[in-house]
Amino acid sequence: xxxxxKIAVRYLMARKSHSAVNVISIISIAGVALATAAIVVVLSVxxxxxxxxxxxxxxxxxxxxxxxxxxxxxxxxxxxxxxIKAIDGVREAMPSISERxxxxxxxxxxxxxxxxADERYRSITAIDxxxxxxVFATDTLEPYPSQLSIGVATSxxxxxxxxxxxxxxxxxxxxxxxxxxxxxxxxxAQLMVTGVTQVDQLEYDADxxxxxxxxxxRLLDYTTEATAIEVSTVDGADIHxxxxxxxxxxxxxYIVADRQRQQQESFRMIAVEKWVTFLMLAFILVIASFNIIxxxxxxxxxxxxxxxxLLSLGASRNMxxxxxxxxxxxxxxxxxxxxxxxxxxxxxxxxxxxxxxxAADPDTLTVDTYPVVVVASDIAxxxxxxxxxxxxxxxxxxxxxxxxxxx
Numbered sequence: 001x002x003x004x005x006k007i008a009v010r011y012l013m014a015r016k017s018h019s020a021v022n023v024i025s026i027i028s029i030a031g032v033a034l035a036t037a038a039i040v041v042v043l044s045v046x047x048x049x050x051x052x053x054x055x056x057x058x059x060x061x062x063x064x065x066x067x068x069x070x071x072x073x074x075x076x077x078x079x080x081x082x083x084i085k086a087i088d089g090v091r092e093a094m095p096s097i098s099e100r101x102x103x104x105x106x107x108x109x110x111x112x113x114x115x116x117a118d119e120r121y122r123s124i125t126a127i128d129x130x131x132x133x134x135v136f137a138t139d140t141l142e143p144y145p146s147q148l149s150i151g152v153a154t155s156x157x158x159x160x161x162x163x164x165x166x167x168x169x170x171x172x173x174x175x176x177x178x179x180x181x182x183x184x185x186x187x188x189a190q191l192m193v194t195g196v197t198q199v200d201q202l203e204y205d206a207d208x209x210x211x212x213x214x215x216x217x218r219l220l221d222y223t224t225e226a227t228a229i230e231v232s233t234v235d236g237a238d239i240h241x242x243x244x245x246x247x248x249x250x251x252x253x254y255i256v257a258d259r260q261r262q263q264q265e266s267f268r269m270i271a272v273e274k275w276v277t278f279l280m281l282a283f284i285l286v287i288a289s290f291n292i293i294x295x296x297x298x299x300x301x302x303x304x305x306x307x308x309x310l311l312s313l314g315a316s317r318n319m320x321x322x323x324x325x326x327x328x329x330x331x332x333x334x335x336x337x338x339x340x341x342x343x344x345x346x347x348x349x350x351x352x353x354x355x356x357x358x359a360a361d362p363d364t365l366t367v368d369t370y371p372v373v374v375v376a377s378d379i380a381x382x383x384x385x386x387x388x389x390x391x392x393x394x395x396x397x398x399x400x401x402x403x404x405x406x407x
Contacts, residue, residue: 028295029335031288032389036339036382037346039281043378044347046274048371053201053266054259059126060199061259062230064243069255077226080250084231087249089242091234094120095226097216102186103209105156105166112152114168114209116216116226124232127197127210134160134195136210144215147195149208164193168211170219189215203266282385292331292393328394336386340379347374 066084068074077095085093097116102109118138121127127136133153137145143165148156158164169188191211199205217223233242243256250256260267349355354369 025295025331028288028291029331029338031291032285032332032335032386033339033342035281035285035288036336036386037343039278039285039382039385040340040343040374040379041347041372042277042281043274043382044343044351044372044374045370046270046277047373047375047378048351050267050270050274051373052371053263053270059130060197060204061262062124063233063239063259064231064246065257065262066229066231066246066250067227067255067257069253072227074226074229074254076224077229078224081229083249084229084246087242087245089233089237089245090231092120092123092232094118094124094230095213095224096228096230097213097220097222097225098227099170099216099220101209101219102169103152103156103166104169105158108156110152110155110207112168112207112209114211114216116213117210118213121210121230124230130197130199131195132198134193137194138212140212140214142215143190143192144212145194146191147197147210148193149205150196150198151206152209153193153196158193160193160195162192166191166193168209168215168219173221187219187221189219191215278381285385285389289332289389289393292328292335292389293396295331325394328396329390332386332390332393336383336390340382340386343382344374344379347372 066074066080074080074095081093081095084090094117097114099114101112101114103112104110117127121138122136127147131147132150134147136147139145146166146168148158148166153159156166158166167188167190169186172185172187189211191209197204197208197210217225231246233239239258243258247254247256350370350372351374356370358368358370
């Protein structure tokens with residue numbers, strides 16, 4: 001086998017009698033290298049966008065969130081929060097309410113989603129880091145302090161100040177509706193706009209309003225009810241271990257979700273786009289492998305006399321076939337390894353050097369370079385793809401050599 005490999009290396013490196021064979025060989029290796037490098041870079045870019053999304057999400061989503069497995073309401077949310085807070089590793093647990101409502105600012109009416117909060121919210125999320133104007137406040141007296149997302153503030157044309165007021169309305173949960181007085185079918189509260197938030201994610205920036213937990217419960221006629229329990233953990237704690245402890249403590253009637261599970265659809269979409277793109281580029285790599293097959297067929301023709309000489313010297317047909325199998329491996333693996341090296345080098349240069357900038361005003365961007373993250377598992381998958389292509393190329397070369405040896 002070693003002798004076959006040495007002869008294959010010599011065939012690959014030696015000057016061919018026809019210069020076109022040399023050129024085609026170089027093009028074949030370059031084609032595989034280029035396609036491989038493109039796959040590595042594209043996968044790294046998708047990893048970068050996934051990490052960027054996770055980093056921005058972590059500013060507003062709690063580390064852990066407990067919701068009911070059936071229904072929408074947690075009846076005894078306060079006592080459940082106290083039970084969760086007593087678990088080792090939990091720093092804070094806060095009941096929260098999320099519901100749709102109508103916000104009225106002057107003559108503008110906006111459908112919004114309000115989220116409740118109190119002072120514990122600061123230790124659960126990075127709320128202060130996403131306040132772009134004003135301050136975060138959770139007073140329990142009306143007018144209730146509120147923080148509008150940048151989309152709501154822009155649509156309502158309101159800025160944080162002591163004179164910026166709004167009203168929020170939700171349908172009454174109890175009582176009969178009087179058709180003659182439609183306004184009585186809604187429960188409302190007056191808000192004072194104290195801050196504007198910006199997470200740089202459309203889901204959070206388009207229609208969100210943060211109001212005090214007291215205001216949310218008054219609007220919905222709740223006492224101890226909530227729609228979720230938001231949980232923060234102590235620094236350095238194992239999130240998954242704590243989530244498992246919470247799940248055991250509260251039972252299967254509740255769902256304990258980490259940040260990635262809370263935004264499962266968003267991360268799934270990024271993953272689907274990533275692997276669909278991978279399949280498209282893998283198809284291009286397979287197409288590029290046809291150049292390798294044509295190169296190997298030309299090489300078999302080129303070395304037909306050498307094959308006859310080897311057979312005359314006592315070499316077996318299997319040895320001759322193994323030479324060209326090794327040739328197929330060498331051409332494919334050489335191109336693949338070069339492509340992986342180039343792709344990883346370019347990705348790391350962008351990841352740590354930020355060579356390619358985003359074409360926009362840096363003051364309006366949270367990142368000014370394309371996000372890139374190299375993941376070892378992606379490199380292993382690309383290497384596996386190269387291995388599969390090499391198997392196809394080597395078996396094809398073996399078939400060419402077997403046909404030529406019979407002539």
